[in-house]
Amino acid sequence: MNGILAIEKPSGIASTKFLDKLQNVLTFSEVFENDLKAMKDLKKKQLMTDTKWSQQKIDTRVKNLKIKMGHGGTLDPLASGILIVGIGSGTKKLQHYLTGCNKTYETKALLGISTTTGDSEGEILTKNSVDHITKDQIEETVEKFVGDIKQTPPIFSALKMNGKPLYDYAREGKPLPRAIKARDVKVYDIKVFSEDSLSLEHGFEKLVSQLDDNGKPKEHQLANNPTLNDSPLFFSSQYLEKIGLSQEEVPKIDTHIFSSEDSADPLPPILPLLHLTADVSSGTYIRSLVSDFGRALGSSAYMVELIRVKQSNWELGKNVFKMEDFTERDPRIWGPILMKVFKDGDSVNLEEEFRNFTEKLGPLFEKEAEGKEETAEDDKKGQEEGEAVATAVPSKRSIEDVE
Template sequence: MSIYRYTRGTMNGILAIEKPSGLSSSKFLDKLQSVFSNSVVFEKDLQAAKELKLSQLKSDTKWTEQRIANKVKNLKLKMGHGGTLDPLASGVMIVGLGSGTKKLQYYLTGCNKTYKTKALLGISTTTGDSEGEIITKNPVDHVTKEMVLNTAEKFVGDIKQTPPIFSALKMNGKPLYDYAREGIPLPKAIKPREVKVFGIDVHEEDSLSTDHEFVKLESQLDENGVPKEHQLANNPTLNDSPLYFSREYSEKSGTEEETKVIPKAFAEGEQLPEKLPMIHLTCDVSSGTYIRSLISDYGRALETSAYMVELIRSRQSAWELNKNVFKMEDFTDRDPRVWGPVLEKVFQDGDKVILEDLFKEYTEKVKSEDEAKEIEESTPSDETKDVTVSESELPKKRSIEDVE
């Protein structure tokens, strides 16, 4: 008998899972949904959902029986997320399952997040990261470590920020990134939003380092070897948005929140080095903060430009990497008898759990269960035991002389 019995309706709630870089949030969520929908852990929950859907379709639609059967057959677990991550980004993704999807609004709008990010100085791009096209190139030789360190405080506090056009925000019902990709001019300017930056830590040990793995972005060339015009020719870039410093810094320094810092230009014959200097930041921010925009503004504040090359969401609310955040491998590589009860414990206790401890506990329980089962199967029952009798207990063989 298993140490854990799944009961119908128990597997609903909130979990956090680590999204890898290189995969969109929607595709990652589809993969998780498929893993859960095909697992014995959710077998009864999925069956209950199918029975409910079958009842609803039979009473509320005029569909044919075959169409209803196909709809029910292809049904997957109800799932949603508490905030997307760009394909380039990795880290904490909050997932709601079943009735847990009703609790996602807080994670979408009301919680704080921590990001670890790396950026290269000297280039700005259409997207604000390494997946975009080059817009500008600016000198970097004037930037000192002291400048990088001192710039952080300019963005800490209540601050206005313009979201990038490559974002899912909608204008007149159309996502901004569609305007950008189709080359259609925006009907109006992107409105700056109020966000809060609680803190920016500059990793001084590799500040302005060129000893890193990131390759400098190169312009796309046409058939004649001439750099192509970037796709935002008809729309504003992050460089066109106002540059704001925080209210707290402006009050302290006696300057205006909206400022003008003109990036330096190359002298004749100057060009960027092959390895661009890197800045490495850890940022604690409110919901709604775009790190790509923050990086772009940081570069402009240094009188140059910058684009993001790495982004890790290490914390969202109280969910933290290496503490209470699952990896996909926990569900694909571990025994369901282990991750099933661990996941239910997370649904019950939320972000208070320590996953490493839970996995250790249930792995030991499953191991003990398997050992007990193995012993039970190898021990003969009373009905099947071989009866062995010692030689002294056998009747003695009588000789002819004894008979006579």
């Protein structure tokens, strides 16, 4: 049981916690029983050669062993979709998924607000006009980002500078020791869901301004923090070549920023939606892409939903497991299918495999269930008969008591 699989992570849970749950489910399943025993035997043999380990510590360490597991790129808690997982020796094959494969994301964003994190979990940075944006403008903006492009990673990311997380500089309002180095990424394609463009019927609530100690919106301080607002807006080299300008020659776009000192909220209660899919290279930040797309529209945008629908040849609805496949299905069904995925990789159609196995083994499981029910009924009947006999025939002690 060694190999690569893909599983769908739901929104609202960190990737590490989700993988911990998966690791526990597989570790304590009968499918991995032999593998786990072999692991424990080997580990016990290795520890026994080290004199610093007492027998009690060895037993505890071996008892707590779980199957080996790694990932091919995590998702933020807000995001859902594909997680590539390596099991056992399959963890050695994860590097390709971390650095060398394409990914496709479906994302939704609200126009008119920028945030510290680029998504709905951050604080408001700026509020920007949305009245001027048209559907045609959204479609025309796509080509500005398709191709080879530089991208500045979000300040609220896992990156560090001089050993300190970037977001610590932002929270403290301190300037960075140096500018965040833009990375080269590739955007292969962007498709806009035209029917959703600028829609107000989406169910996503607009972020509310947080007030500081003086009762003023926090964005009037955050908007003036250069650490949060000095990232350049890059367009693709293919677009720049088409318009015959260099990056430095592109006219600055007016983003129609509303004054953060205003007490009244200048934006409508429901913000217009931006809905698109993006096929990108590894290392691309969708939060940054969404934010830059909003800026290119002369406004701003923050992400409210993100789904990784494809990674390499793994695709939702095709060859990607769900947690329920392991927790709610019989191990005698998912075990052989998982083994087939380990052997044949992303070519396995999971829906078809689950249907075939269920059709073949379903009657057997029903027969087993009937047998268990009959046994349970016989046991219950025997117990009831025994109780009836015990009630009808007094014990020797009760007879003596009567006499």
